[in-house]
Amino acid sequence: MDGANQTFSIDVNHITRVEGHGRIKINTRDGVVEEVRLCITEANRFFENFVKGMQPEEIPWIVSRICGICCVGHQMTATKAVEAALAIEPSEQTVLLRKMLTESQFIQSHVLHVYFLAVPDFMGAMSVLPLAKSHPEVVKRALRLKKLANDYTAVLGGRMLHPMSNTLKGFRKLPERHDLEQTLDRLRAAVPDLEETVRIAQTLKMPDYERETEYVSLKHPDEYALYDGEIFSSDTQTTVPVDHYLDVTNEFTVEHSTSKWSKWHRESYFVGALARFNNNFDMLLPQAKQAAADLGLRAPCYNPYKNTLAQVVETVHCTHNSIHMLEQILQYDLTEEDLGFTFRPGRGIGSCEVPRGILFHDYTFDQSGACSKANAIIPTSQNINNIERDMRAFVPQMLPGMSQEELKLKMEMLLRAYDPCISCAVHMLEVEFVG
Amino acid sequence: MKPKIAFFDFASCEGCQLSILNCEDILLDILNLVELVEFREAMSEKAPRYDIAFVEGSIHRDEDIGRIRDVRTRTTYLVALGACACNGNVQARSNFVAPAVNYAETYGEEARNRVQVDPDFWPLWAHTRVRPLDRVVHVDAYLRGCPTVPNEFLHLVTSLLQGTEPHFPPNAVCVECKKNENECVFEQNRTCMGPVIWGGCNAVCVNNGYVCDGCRGCLPHANIEAHVRLMRQYRISDEAIRSRYRLFLGFEPIARGV
Amino acid sequence: MTDSIASQKEIIGWIRDLAGSHPVFFPERHGKNSYRFQTVTHTSDIQFDHYRPSIVPPVKCIVPARESLLHFEKKADGRVLLDAPVDSSFRILAGVRPCDLKGLFLMDLFFADGIADPYYLTRRKNTFVIAYACPAACDEYAFCAAVDSLDHRNGADVFLTPIKGGDLLVTAITDKGAGLLAGVQLEACLDGPAKRIGAIAARPDAFGRSFQVNPTNLPAVIKKNWESPVWEKHVLDCFSCGTCNLVCPTCYCFDIHDDLNLDASSGTRHRTWDACMLPHFSAVAGGHNFRADPAGRQRHRIKRKFEYLPEKYGHGMVCVGCGRCGRQCTSGIDIFDIVTDLCAIGDQP
Amino acid sequence: MKIKPTPQAANNSVYLPEMCTILETHDMTEQNKFFRVELSKPLQHKPGQFVMVSIMGVGEAPISISNGPTQQSILEMVIRRTGRLTRVLHDLDAGDTIGIRGPYGSGFDLNEFYGKDILFVAGGLGLAPLRSLITPVTQKADRFGRITIVSGARNPAEELYRDDLKTWDRIDNVTVLRLVDRTENMPWKFGVGLVTQPLPQLAIDPQNTLACLCGPPVMYKFVVMALSAKNLPAENIFVDLERRMKCGVGKCGHCQINHRYCCRDGPVFRLSDVANLPEALQ
Ligand SMILES: Cc1cc2nc3c(=O)[nH]c(=O)nc-3n(C[C@H](O)[C@H](O)[C@H](O)COP(=O)(O)OP(=O)(O)OC[C@H]3O[C@@H](n4cnc5c(N)ncnc54)[C@H](O)[C@@H]3O)c2cc1C
Ligand code: SF4
Numbered sequence A: 001m002d003g004a005n006q007t008f009s010i011d012v013n014h015i016t017r018v019e020g021h022g023r024i025k026i027n028t029r030d031g032v033v034e035e036v037r038l039c040i041t042e043a044n045r046f047f048e049n050f051v052k053g054m055q056p057e058e059i060p061w062i063v064s065r066i067c068g069i070c071c072v073g074h075q076m077t078a079t080k081a082v083e084a085a086l087a088i089e090p091s092e093q094t095v096l097l098r099k100m101l102t103e104s105q106f107i108q109s110h111v112l113h114v115y116f117l118a119v120p121d122f123m124g125a126m127s128v129l130p131l132a133k134s135h136p137e138v139v140k141r142a143l144r145l146k147k148l149a150n151d152y153t154a155v156l157g158g159r160m161l162h163p164m165s166n167t168l169k170g171f172r173k174l175p176e177r178h179d180l181e182q183t184l185d186r187l188r189a190a191v192p193d194l195e196e197t198v199r200i201a202q203t204l205k206m207p208d209y210e211r212e213t214e215y216v217s218l219k220h221p222d223e224y225a226l227y228d229g230e231i232f233s234s235d236t237q238t239t240v241p242v243d244h245y246l247d248v249t250n251e252f253t254v255e256h257s258t259s260k261w262s263k264w265h266r267e268s269y270f271v272g273a274l275a276r277f278n279n280n281f282d283m284l285l286p287q288a289k290q291a292a293a294d295l296g297l298r299a300p301c302y303n304p305y306k307n308t309l310a311q312v313v314e315t316v317h318c319t320h321n322s323i324h325m326l327e328q329i330l331q332y333d334l335t336e337e338d339l340g341f342t343f344r345p346g347r348g349i350g351s352c353e354v355p356r357g358i359l360f361h362d363y364t365f366d367q368s369g370a371c372s373k374a375n376a377i378i379p380t381s382q383n384i385n386n387i388e389r390d391m392r393a394f395v396p397q398m399l400p401g402m403s404q405e406e407l408k409l410k411m412e413m414l415l416r417a418y419d420p421c422i423s424c425a426v427h428m429l430e431v432e433f434v435g
Numbered sequence B: 001m002k003p004k005i006a007f008f009d010f011a012s013c014e015g016c017q018l019s020i021l022n023c024e025d026i027l028l029d030i031l032n033l034v035e036l037v038e039f040r041e042a043m044s045e046k047a048p049r050y051d052i053a054f055v056e057g058s059i060h061r062d063e064d065i066g067r068i069r070d071v072r073t074r075t076t077y078l079v080a081l082g083a084c085a086c087n088g089n090v091q092a093r094s095n096f097v098a099p100a101v102n103y104a105e106t107y108g109e110e111a112r113n114r115v116q117v118d119p120d121f122w123p124l125w126a127h128t129r130v131r132p133l134d135r136v137v138h139v140d141a142y143l144r145g146c147p148t149v150p151n152e153f154l155h156l157v158t159s160l161l162q163g164t165e166p167h168f169p170p171n172a173v174c175v176e177c178k179k180n181e182n183e184c185v186f187e188q189n190r191t192c193m194g195p196v197i198w199g200g201c202n203a204v205c206v207n208n209g210y211v212c213d214g215c216r217g218c219l220p221h222a223n224i225e226a227h228v229r230l231m232r233q234y235r236i237s238d239e240a241i242r243s244r245y246r247l248f249l250g251f252e253p254i255a256r257g258v
Numbered sequence C: 001m002t003d004s005i006a007s008q009k010e011i012i013g014w015i016r017d018l019a020g021s022h023p024v025f026f027p028e029r030h031g032k033n034s035y036r037f038q039t040v041t042h043t044s045d046i047q048f049d050h051y052r053p054s055i056v057p058p059v060k061c062i063v064p065a066r067e068s069l070l071h072f073e074k075k076a077d078g079r080v081l082l083d084a085p086v087d088s089s090f091r092i093l094a095g096v097r098p099c100d101l102k103g104l105f106l107m108d109l110f111f112a113d114g115i116a117d118p119y120y121l122t123r124r125k126n127t128f129v130i131a132y133a134c135p136a137a138c139d140e141y142a143f144c145a146a147v148d149s150l151d152h153r154n155g156a157d158v159f160l161t162p163i164k165g166g167d168l169l170v171t172a173i174t175d176k177g178a179g180l181l182a183g184v185q186l187e188a189c190l191d192g193p194a195k196r197i198g199a200i201a202a203r204p205d206a207f208g209r210s211f212q213v214n215p216t217n218l219p220a221v222i223k224k225n226w227e228s229p230v231w232e233k234h235v236l237d238c239f240s241c242g243t244c245n246l247v248c249p250t251c252y253c254f255d256i257h258d259d260l261n262l263d264a265s266s267g268t269r270h271r272t273w274d275a276c277m278l279p280h281f282s283a284v285a286g287g288h289n290f291r292a293d294p295a296g297r298q299r300h301r302i303k304r305k306f307e308y309l310p311e312k313y314g315h316g317m318v319c320v321g322c323g324r325c326g327r328q329c330t331s332g333i334d335i336f337d338i339v340t341d342l343c344a345i346g347d348q349p
Numbered sequence D: 001m002k003i004k005p006t007p008q009a010a011n012n013s014v015y016l017p018e019m020c021t022i023l024e025t026h027d028m029t030e031q032n033k034f035f036r037v038e039l040s041k042p043l044q045h046k047p048g049q050f051v052m053v054s055i056m057g058v059g060e061a062p063i064s065i066s067n068g069p070t071q072q073s074i075l076e077m078v079i080r081r082t083g084r085l086t087r088v089l090h091d092l093d094a095g096d097t098i099g100i101r102g103p104y105g106s107g108f109d110l111n112e113f114y115g116k117d118i119l120f121v122a123g124g125l126g127l128a129p130l131r132s133l134i135t136p137v138t139q140k141a142d143r144f145g146r147i148t149i150v151s152g153a154r155n156p157a158e159e160l161y162r163d164d165l166k167t168w169d170r171i172d173n174v175t176v177l178r179l180v181d182r183t184e185n186m187p188w189k190f191g192v193g194l195v196t197q198p199l200p201q202l203a204i205d206p207q208n209t210l211a212c213l214c215g216p217p218v219m220y221k222f223v224v225m226a227l228s229a230k231n232l233p234a235e236n237i238f239v240d241l242e243r244r245m246k247c248g249v250g251k252c253g254h255c256q257i258n259h260r261y262c263c264r265d266g267p268v269f270r271l272s273d274v275a276n277l278p279e280a281l282q
């Protein structure tokens, strides 16, 4: 039974295989889509509110708790924001270590998403578990890559989640040389696994839907921007400084949402792997460009389902880039740095790319030395607007040839393709599809 | 028969579930021992009954209460997974700000005014109060920490598999600090929550150059008065001590009183 | 027992040489203010001039924080295979100070007493000790002289005594020690005893802290105090964290627990350090706790060191005066102060 | 110089149990289960000693030997379900394997008892260890004086070794006084009250009587008071004490009672020795 001329409503409560709680509602009457809504039902934890009163060095450590899977990204962005507020200049060594920490989390998050959350859809499985029986080599490879990435994070950060080594100005404990060497060896040895990952990704049949939108990411003149850069729009092909982020996100509330939405030059914009890929393709390492070619992924790409492929490309990039960075850092001995600083009141803004897109943190410190105002704008809340618009555009296109079940699955897949991290959405939001 | 296990989450970062997914070396072994029937983060299946439910996250809203009670009725054994579920974690600090203020801060003055007069306004925000699970339902075991410690998870699973309960000794973080031969951070003129905090994390924060901020919650026998006196000796103001206690221990009675 | 003389440089070179072929542990600087017995590598900083008692005593090389007692494997047919391998690897502890040497000597007695403990004894048998006599008190916490451990030598294989002019008097105390020194070119010394007396004479008169009471009378004084306000006084700030036990060179209490592997059939029975100051140390099933209050636990700890074990073994105080527990207690609770208070009360008629 | 390590001591660890097969189990009460275990050789134990019982992967606990000294390779125990290990023990049945090491502890010296009047006071599970002495004593009852066994249980359903109590009671010079704290509406034709209740009525020859007490910690103080009132000297009273134990061989420190190790110096202590152990009967 296909959806043409049908009157039905689909309600997917607690969407699975995404971080956090969401809900999709679709209502059609006589084959006409009346309403498509994406609701995020996650309870708010009011981070921006309760970090007030905290000491500068406590903030990156606490806000990493916004999200487990993006904890490094939140910590890095907060560290940069607080450092900006306090006029702290981290050393070259620190920045390099932080970049490695950042990329370690890109690898682990992308591998998790591609293998655990997305691939089962394409293989027609409810989860990765049946794959452990039917395709044990796939699951074992996924676990191997994920473990490598996690260990890499732990070597630099002290542990896999909510790392404690990084702080303002530098690292409380430097990674052991021996561990860095071992990580380098393991990353090099992981190249065949990556090639295999690309090969699997090649076989994934992507739904054939396109909708051109505005792509927003960081951009850096010298590198594929992840840790640093300015805000770039595919619409204007220009950058604006990070300090102007509020002009970019333009948060607004909508009637049916408990979250603020974002828009910049048009009704919505896209952040995440595909946006970075589209905007910064030239800065990818050759191996990553090759992977993109193998996957038939060309910039610009307007198919949001292919965000998953862009993640594969970025995994290749981050692995090879990490190999370069490790080679570089192993050339000299790491030096213990003095982490002391003098406090000054002020405001600072930081931005990093995290696996799911561009992230902004903004803190103000008053004379008392404690945080008096905080703001964080998370990729997923920037994307929600765009996801809902994709759904609205795709549902009518899909309806004629698709059963309700299939439609439901395609919508879930679309949502999962964005790899949304709803726990991150500290800005609450509700999008309902009710007819 | 393999025990059926399920994972649920409430307000949290979902890092504790991720910590378990991160046990790559043994994940497949674990899956041989148990039957995973629900794990929203990694699978789409759902189940009506389970032997062990791992519940992550703190309880904030009325609808959360309904859902956790439902989980409780379906499971034989309920485990609070991680600091949010065990003691409210960092978000418990928001209990010290009136809900209306929370909304105003996050959504603007208008929201504050409406939330106070209009009970139907944005019902999803019906934020009551951040509470650990055991304020709402009976909890059989606690896997403490932010994030949870895989070894403790394994101890729990293997204990239950053998028909007995896990045992987590109520020892301070200092014990593990000694076993790791760390120089006490007080020796370095910094301060630490370790003496009053429930160990089991292997003092991982101190091992890595930081101090213990107390994510695993206060020990039942914690000598808080002595700890406050000790912090004062290091010239920490009472306000700073209170703020420190409210980092991870916002729900502990002490954080309200200090 | 043979004496010879060597420069510090020669001895440091010798220790480095030994480290080339065996694991050698030496107290190395760690953190802001501390020392740790660490495996000597080519980058190790080996010196005798600066020292504070290491965070945990060197006996950790013989009773590690966690060790396996036995492995088990349950077979499908119901049989259970057990295996209790004993670690018989070889190690050298160098730069061990007299307090810790006395600690080792006492541990040897404890673990051999009654039914012998093969794990300890085997490791101990394969452990060589190169001790070093302190020329001055390491810091203001030490009270080794007050408990008679400053001149302890029993248990060392080689003893190094700093003598006038900066050289070291090298004494091979055991055959094992002589073996370690075999092949090392050292200047013979015929007046070793005189040199030792000289070294003792050169020490400051007040060596560390001292009690009002003569060491031999301490057990009797402590014994008088069962009910005493002193116990309560010194636990007001106690966290029951067990640090004082865990860093003590003569605390040996342990816990035993099983860890099952994920195959659900094999695993290991471990023993880990335990501490009688921890609140549940004496708790039994059903909830009864035989030492529920911190004051009772503090009393037990002090009495073990100054009354129970000294009376049982007859080798003097079982507190060796290293000062670690007082130094490292976060609340600054110092066994020296407790004993001083008890002595003060004991002196009252 | 290269030093050769002393060769490794082969599997002779004191902590290594012998794996034994359970021959028989039955529930004695709701919480207490009886176990008969087959050993590879006779235990050679003294009455009052205990063994360490383990299940690999769960843990180990001290359990009293409940049978009298015997040439058979048999061990009998009563295990109360209280915690991590004992609850798993309760799931086991005949044919299952458990680890046993021991016997440990001082125990009673049977020689001292010949010719004497003997008073046993057992509270609840305390009858299990005392049975290891009652059995040899009642087997050769003619070599002892008057034998009195006071056995108390919480209620009729909680009474242990009912058949044994009956058998012993039939022996000429043996008197068995069975009591429960409360009948709780169950049929019961014996005494109601605490184990201290019958003591004042007993005719005790203070010079020629030995008393053996075993029961919950609260019991000792009151029984000792009652016996002192009868002028029974502390040298003639034995108490069987219980403490947390991990090693059973005087090393782990958990069972210390002042300067004594409950596992090595006890668990059976002479009351006169306990007098200078303030921690013993508190
Ligand atoms: C000399 C002696 C004889 C005993 N005889 C018997 C007997 O015949 N029958 C019986 O049912 N019980 C006996 N007990 C008590 C029994 O040892 C405990 O009930 C048992 O250790 C509880 O273990 P668990 O793992 O189930 O409890 P948990 O509370 O989970 O205890 C964990 C561990 O702590 C230690 N522990 C806890 N409680 C005790 C305790 N009361 N005594 C010693 N160690 C303890 C053990 O090592 C135990 O494995 C005896 C105890 C002693 C000291
Ligand atoms: S650093 Fe903290 S946890 Fe460690 S010993 Fe000191 S007070 Fe205890």
Ligand code: SF4
Binding pocket: B145, B146, B173, B197, B198, B199, B201, B202, B203, B204, B205, B206, B211, B212, B213, B214, B215, B216, B217
């Ligand atoms: S050291 Fe403290 S803050 Fe760190 S994991 Fe352990 S309990 Fe949590």
Ligand code: SF4
Binding pocket: C237, C238, C239, C240, C241, C242, C243, C244, C245, C277, C325, C328, C329, C330, C331, C332, C333
């Ligand atoms: S180290 Fe200090 S605080 Fe800790 S148990 Fe010992 S006396 Fe108490």
